[in-house]
Amino acid sequence: MRYSALKVLKEGLTGHKGWKPAWRKPDPKAAYDIIIVGGGGHGLAAAYYLAKKFDQKRIAVLEKGWIGGGNVGRNTTIVRSNYMLHENEGFYEFALKLWEKQEQDLNYNTMVSQRGILNLAHTDPQRHAFARRGNSMILNGADAVLLDTAGVRKICPFLNFDDARFPIRGGLWQKRGGTVRHDAVAWGYARAADMRGVDIIENCEVTGFDIKDGVCSGVQTSRGPIKAKKIGVSVAGSSSRVMAMAGMRLPIETHVLQAFVSEGLKPTIPGVVTYGAGHFYVSQSDKGGLVFGGDLDGYNSYAQRGNLPVVEDVCEGGVSLIPMIGKARLLRMWGGLMDMSMDGSPIIDKTHIDGLYFNGGWCYGGFKATPASGFAFAQLLATDVSHDTAKAYRMDRFSKGLMIDEKGQGGQPNLH
């Protein structure tokens, strides 16, 4: 069924009787060509691209709970490609280009809204690092503008220019950055994949891998064993738990990142603003809530919830940057599980076990990567060749000394 304004009109006049489920609820088959473990944004996107771009058939996505219940439905919805290192920038720019075509591609309005992202600089060294970064972005075909204070003021006149502990000295502006309606991404990919024959199987938890002589030939699940030629694991915060079933230890720690939304407000904040001196970033959703966040809580956690010190830290940053938001109220806070890698960059690679592939280590940057991650993982699964923009995301880069460390924090995940 194609979605369109006309269809909405017609259904509106006839009592909405014609709408069909957005995706089927099939039972698992005994065998597939390719199984994706994890019905989050990345897994669903990979399934979609496998079917659409790589002509694969007999694909299933296995999801422990309900699709989109992990980080794709818990993030702060930001998309951008403003990285410093080429290994990342090329990939995220590929993602951004896919976002730009997503709605037409999926026939689903995921509300990709390119209202811009502004990173603020408060010292000269920060501005210089932004220059290096902006130049990297442009070298990779992205857009970037280095702003001075006046340029920042033009975009965000409400920032604290007069009484700031850390004065605003400029910023890096990516106009093509913005936000996307996060849940809709999962639903849009699910619906589009389902239309191309992918079985999306919810409430199906993988409990083990069938590995013999270094070859993985299937999975054990809460709904019975399922055979597959290739299995791709894309489970974000649960990466270590799932891969432990294949006997692997990963360069990943799972951490909690909190996010916050305020009560609805009339439009106030134009795009995404990131505070370089505090731990705070904010955008405003189409419904009017200020969606904001900051740093990780900082300790390993699978609890999907955080604690007060970070809430306070984030709000302190927020009020010091945007004094007017003191009068807005925080409505809801929640936590997501971040698969924090040892250099802050992801892994999309084969494992040493034949037929078992891994996609993870997205840290808190997974949402914006969704289309490219799905695409690159699909290509790897279908062809055994890494996508050009994801070649550096190798598992062995730590033993080779080829880390991709944007922040220069080294092997301490909570600092990335």
Place this chain on the structure above:
Amino acid sequence: MPNLKQTTPLDGFKQTYNGLVVEELSGFEIVSIALVGGAEKAAAKSIKTFLGAALPKPSTWVSGKQGKTIWTSPNQYFLVAETSNDRLDEEFAAQFEGQAYFTLQTDGWACLEVSGQAVYEVLERFIPLDIRKAPIGFAGRSTAHHMSVLILKTAENSFILLTPRSSSWTFLQALEEVVKNVN
């Protein structure tokens, strides 16, 4: 040439707010004492004789011949001595060689005394520790408004707060803001 003039971190600040007194203290020297590894027991013993009091247990300070001694870390103490001899660390080092190491700390800290009936109402908005339950003789290190603080309870309604010198004006401002909000 004459000796250089000294300045205290908070220029001798003193102010009273509805009976609550906030006052900078000065005129003492702070020396850290670290016991030599492996010789802790012997060192503690001879330092006890010197101080006239056993070294304090965690979370406490004790009063002795030389002044207050505060537990700061495992095997590390601050002696707050009522003296103007700023070479105390060197003299101690000579006296206790092989037993303990000493480092002058006086200038690293600003020292405020806060006293009065409302002191608990103020401190509960300033420091996360359970101040109301702390006995006289309590010493604890924690944070106040993102700054380090070492707090000593010296009398029923009286506390000493030590905080790093460089940010001590911010510390004082923050404390004053709370005092005004409570009043």
Place this chain on the structure above:
Amino acid sequence: MNLIDKNRPFNFKFDGKALQGFEGDTLASALLRNKIQLVGRSFKYHRPRGIMGAGSEESNALMEIHNQGVIEPNRRANMIKLFDGLDVRSQNRMPSLNFDVMAINDFLSPFLAAGFYYKTFMWPRAFWEKLYEPLIRNAAGLGRLSTNPDPDRYDKGFLHCDTLIIGAGPSGLMSALIAGRSGARVIIADEDFEMGGRLLSDPQEIDGASGYEWVSSTLAELHSMPNVRLMPRTSVFGNYDHGIYGALEVKTDEINAQGNIKGARQVLWRIYSQNTILAAGATERPIAFANNDRPGIMLASAMRTYETRYDIDFGKYAILSNNSSTDKNRSDQTIDTRADIWIADTSGRKGLKSVTLNSGEKIATNWLGMSGGWNPNVHLTCHKRGRPKWDDVNACFCPDPNTLPDAMQVIGAANGEFTTHAAFKGAKKACANLGHKSGKSPKADDAPYEVGAFWHVKGKKRAWVDFQNDVTSKDIILAHQEGFSSVEHVKRYTTLGMATDQGRTSNVVGLAVLAEARGDSIPDTGTTIFRPPYTPVSIGAFAGPHGGQHFKPIRKTPSHKFAEENGAAFVETGYWKRASWFAKPGEQGWRDSVDREAFNTRRSVGICDVTTLGKIDVQGADAGKFLNKVYANTFSTLKVGRCRYGLMLREDGMAMDDGTCARFSDTHYVMTTTTANAVTVFRHLEFVRQCLFPNMDIHLISTTEQWAQYAVAGPNSRKLLQKIVDPEFDISNEEFAYMGCQKITVCGGTRARIFRLSFSGELAFEIAVPTRYGDTLVRKLMEAGEEFDVDMYGTEALGVMRIEKGHAAGNELNGTTTALNLGLGGFVAKKKDCIGKVLSQREGLIGDDVLRMVGFTAINPNDTITNGAHFIKMGDPKDAAHDQGYMTSIAYSPELGHFIGIGFLKGGDKRKGEELMAVDFVRNNHIKVKVVSSHFIDPDGERLRA
């Protein structure tokens, strides 16, 4: 018995209209007293709405409080304690509450069903940002936020107690009484400004007297106990790990004659409790029937509250109920679903006119109370992901004892025990569990609560479930039809429960509608869980006093005052304010000052405050061994009285920090770190000391703030210092060579240390005195230097001189560079192990092609070299594949008369003389540069050894 004091009238304004209320009123009760029914508009359809509740569950009556250009939006009218001069305005309407053009959405509602926007607005692509989205954004949202800063003050604090009691209704008050009498440290908090809970609203007797009298005497006794802290207007909003609760205390909303709020408006408390008794009561549910959202339709219990506590006369009214709690209402007509009558429809767009029953009977009424049963306020039992369980008898979710947070007990209505008698019993039991014995409980109402599971009236018309977000039962059914059948999918697809009340009145009704559509039971369909905060909390309160300049502490250097007096511009270096340059009269801009400072220092002498560098006292028998581990180079061999440059690696082989380390005795070193890394280096050293080498005799203490330290640099630096240093100390080149250190006295006996170090490349010293002398010393130095035309220099000139010398600093030590990258490969001692050595040898870090730090000059000397430029070989395309490295630091060298830069270039050590493009798109400055040595000035170091 009501709590209104008619002798104390207050004037207030609603949408500009002058009205009057009384002490004891909330804004909501005052509006009702003034017969105002229409108070707001809904989120999506802009439906006219009235007051729905009497407490924080309100989802309709949201208002803006205005004060001198500052707006506080979305305030629940029922949670505003009325005060004189309150100026409040309705919101989310255009142009007025009475005539709202956005109400057109209500007529378009057939096309705006759940999820409609996912299916349209896709064509043409560019129209989303340009047209559709702005339209949606402007229509959405609730109140406005003024762009003016929030002028109010907020505090934060910390409270400790044995028992935290949340809620001051009958069960909470009784618990406080028992625990308080037994001497426990008790905090009892309630979000209402009057304690007493339902006892203030329901007419009932306790021990033969009125419930209100029991509340008064109980409160009086609690107030008399020093171990009990009563906290009205305090919402315990969140439960966190290990007995920590977040609570927001509203001190006041009142604006004084100066137009300000006196003191702190709100205080955010972090409460540390040993035990918690949750006595948060219950919230009444609405029933979903056609057009159940008209102004004048409210919760039955709210009507009772307004009548009893606030003395509001509704005249005649009707009640729709599925349970026995409405027996306490004084209604004229009760429509009881348990007798198979219900409401089929209502009329009255801006105020209820009539209701039509399923029998067809039409009842004229302006007010209708509805009661769909009660939901225990289980929120705080869910914040740590506990799940409530379904109670079939009471048709509600109750706390599950198996998933409760540690040390929490739930009593009274919050536990699904709805009578006052049960509340008292629960309190007695909970306190007994904590070891507090109590006597006989007072006699109280024990009439059983009976409820029939009646949730919604089916039909073609819209029946509201989530009033604020305009989610109707049809939306939920449609979501299910489209496959969004998991309760989490329904919430996300329809926005059910996402409004500012977080679904307090809507979640269970919504779940019931969904369960019916699925053909499942409610517990099989799902559960409701809640996230913090229980009620929304001002972001300002979370920030507390840390806005503006108070965001983070300010650290000042010993020469700060002097610098201020001498035209310094300051720069943020961590929390430090450092002087970046000192402007002199006549200078046109910062470059003039910086050029002068650098030039003068190289020509004569300059002074710079370097106190901010971290200083760590390292003492112990194993000090040398310890430093050998943490530094890449060797320190055990350093002679007493000497300093050495040290490079510290992280275990992953990257450079962590650098600095100098001086040795004052066999067992005593003084390490310096960079300003930026002082804290992390100290932490790292403690890690190495305590966790890796626990048996070494090593003691660390920071002396950063103990010593005021000044660099005195330039050819005349020795001459200057000789005037300060006491004559018994010899600082001649012969007696005090480059990299020497010694303890000295200055100015006639003041204790000091002197180091012969040079960051500038000139003959230079660093001199340190106890910080108490720091301010006077800098003045003395400047006085003594007058004859040499001494200048203070700031971080900018410092930077210029270090770049001229090719020293790596923060821009180069960026966490991704190894000793090899920095040209310091030789520093990693071959013979010994150090932290980071093994991993620094990985293949990707040692090839010929790795980045190497080199210098750059512009081929056209008039070109400006810019920081952050990338290097591209001449003729190569300017793209990522051809990137050769990047520029890290640049400066205009007054000595050389042109710009210089240092940066990282692939295999750069072997590329001296090569010409490259330095490509800087963001500054539109692509220039040709030449690779040179990074030692631009005095490469052999003759000056610093002079």
Place this chain on the structure above:
Amino acid sequence: MIINHPLLGPRDAAEFVYLGDASLMQRPNPKSETAAEDFHNYQYLRNNPAGEHKELWYHEQGDRSWLVVTRNTLSHEITHVELARDVARSS
């Protein structure tokens, strides 16, 4: 969170700085033939358990002790706290 410091009693976790898995105390032998691999595993690979986790916290705003905290990563429950130096000495 609250960490029950073995010397100081319960303290707000906000006074502490977190490092990670307590296995970071077991620095490999740099002279071993497998040092390259050992250091890679030590520095980069983690068990990352969903459940009991021994981990390092530093009392930066306190007494500067490194602590080994046994904490459940699913519930955040803390069952054991030791001075890291004691742990290091006894291993």
